[in-house]
Amino acid sequence: MSPSHPSRRAVLGASVLALGAASSSEAAPADAYVLRNVRLETGYDHDAEGVSATRTGLFDVRIASGRIAAVSPTGAPLPAEAKAYDAQGLLMLPAFRDMHIHLDKTFYGDPWVAPRVKHGIPGQIAIEQRLEPGMLAGVEVHAERLVRLCQSRGTTFARSQCNVDPVIGTGNLVRLKQALDRLAPTFGHEIVAFPQHGLVSAHVESLMREAMTLGATHVGGIDPTAVDGGMERSVDTVLQIAHDFKAPIDMHLHEPGPSGIAAIKRIAARVDQEPSLKGRVTFSHCFCLEALSEAEAKDMAALMAQAGMSVASTVPMGPAVMPIPALLDAGVPVYTGTDTVVDFWGVFGQCDVLLRAWTACQIYGWKDELSISQSLRLATGGPTPLSVTGEQLWPKAGDPAHVVLVRAACSAEAVARMPPRDCVIHAGRLAHGVMPGTARA
Numbered sequence: 344m345s346p347s348h349p350s351r352r353a354v355l356g357a358s359v360l361a362l363g364a365a366s367s368s369e370a371a372p373a374d375a376y377v378l379r380n381v382r383l384e385t386g387y388d389h390d391a392e393g394v395s396a397t398r399t400g401l402f403d404v405r406i407a408s409g410r411i412a413a414v415s416p417t418g419a420p421l422p423a424e425a426k427a428y429d430a431q432g433l434l435m436l437p438a439f440r441d442m443h444i445h446l447d448k449t450f451y452g453d454p455w456v457a458p459r460v461k462h463g464i465p466g467q468i469a470i471e472q473r474l475e476p477g478m479l480a481g482v483e484v485h486a487e488r489l490v491r492l493c494q495s496r497g498t499t500f501a502r503s504q505c506n507v508d509p510v511i512g513t514g515n516l517v518r519l520k521q522a523l524d525r526l527a528p529t530f531g532h533e534i535v536a537f538p539q540h541g542l543v544s545a546h547v548e549s550l551m552r553e554a555m556t557l558g559a560t561h562v563g564g565i566d567p568t569a570v571d572g573g574m575e576r577s578v579d580t581v582l583q584i585a586h587d588f589k590a591p592i593d594m595h596l597h598e599p600g601p602s603g604i605a606a607i608k609r610i611a612a613r614v615d616q617e618p619s620l621k622g623r624v625t626f627s628h629c630f631c632l633e634a635l636s637e638a639e640a641k642d643m644a645a646l647m648a649q650a651g652m653s654v655a656s657t658v659p660m661g662p663a664v665m666p667i668p669a670l671l672d673a674g675v676p677v678y679t680g681t682d683t684v685v686d687f688w689g690v691f692g693q694c695d696v697l698l699r700a701w702t703a704c705q706i707y708g709w710k711d712e713l714s715i716s717q718s719l720r721l722a723t724g725g726p727t728p729l730s731v732t733g734e735q736l737w738p739k740a741g742d743p744a745h746v747v748l749v750r751a752a753c754s755a756e757a758v759a760r761m762p763p764r765d766c767v768i769h770a771g772r773l774a775h776g777v778m779p780g781t782a783r784a
């Protein structure tokens with residue numbers, strides 16, 4: 344495949360097109376505009392060995408009221424008043440979603456802090472308990488910095504974990520919510536009330552309930568056996584809070600082995616009794632799946648799919664391997680996220696979920712055009728421009744206008760080469776970069 348990328352000068356130097364051809368007398372919403380000459384994927388070419396190339400074409404994409412209003416082959420006449428930007432062949436992809444990040448605790452933007460030797464989760468929690476009070480005042484500023492970093496990577500939505508613990512109470516949550524509400528025009532969010540120091544063991548059930556009234560969208564949990572001191576009581580407390588607030592669950596499950604599996608099975612059994620929970624439980628990390636045999640992983644994936652459970656993974660590169668292909672094959676939604684960016688838990692986060700898709704391709708041997716192309720779903724939280732069979736799925740009229748424009752020929756090239764995210768749009772509004780055809784100031 345030979346991408347015919349426009350030169351950077353051509354894109355940045357062009358001015359916004361003034362389009363004179365009128366085809367409609369309908370009044371357009373004030374925020375309406377058209378992205379002209381956008382590259383969209385239209386199908387896969389095949390040969391005897393399978394997918395041989397991704398087909399693309401140039402389209403005009405009309406955006407209005409935060410949504411994609413229409414997609415048409417490029418060159419069709421536009422209303423006289425239409426504001427238009429010439430994308431000159433940039434590839435349009437669904438904006439990315441970071442489904443596991445801790446926006447409330449980070450040193451990002453501050454001077455480097457030397458990482459210290461780790462002493463397991465209890466040791467890390469002890470460090471956190473010392474540092475939290477001094478970090479409280481900076482939660483909003485730090486969260487906004489991380490959101491800007493996310494946006495620069497093409498991400499316009501995050502599910503943020505947020506500490507609810509005996510040291511900080513709901514202090515982080517109140518501040519994080521203020522920051523995210525302020526950023527909402529160009530960044531969507533969910534907030535998980537996360538009992539990092541334990542739920543039952545740290546006696547924070549009432550704080551968790553307070554967090555749900557203060558705007559947390561998900562009930563969190565943490566290693567029911569390894570941290571919270573008892574699987575059944577811990578899991579049941581999470582389930583009860585979720586039931587009372589009619590809220591979905593996102594549980595940190597680092598603990599390996601049978602105790603982690605037991606927690607998943609207990610929640611799956613509850614989903615059976617309470618079908619309203621179906622599709623509303625995510626396990627973050629879920630390392631307990633790593634030790635399973637291929638057959639066991641397949642069985643667990645089937646159980647989780649049946650319960651509508653999802654997994655949020657950082658696609659870890661350790662000696663053990665997460666059975667992400669088995670989960671996807673079974674129909675379990677697999678999301679990716681950054682987790683930590685730079686803080687006392689870790690310093691390697693890049694806020695780039697496209698890098699997670701790239702990493703997955705390396706780990707799982709996804710080396711052909713189709714596999715690389717479809718791995719994009721790990722970065723977008725699901726949507727891909729094409730189905731596995733090459734049917735055009737995205738974008739459609741009515742979809743939210745959350746998009747990224749990149750210098751790539753197709754999804755596979757975007758994952759493999761990870762180009763800069765030239766223009767990032769959320770709900771029709773510019774979240775990062777410049778509108779195509781607009782000179783950078």
Ligand SMILES: [Zn+2]
Nearest residue numbers: 445504595682
């Ligand atoms: Zn986490």
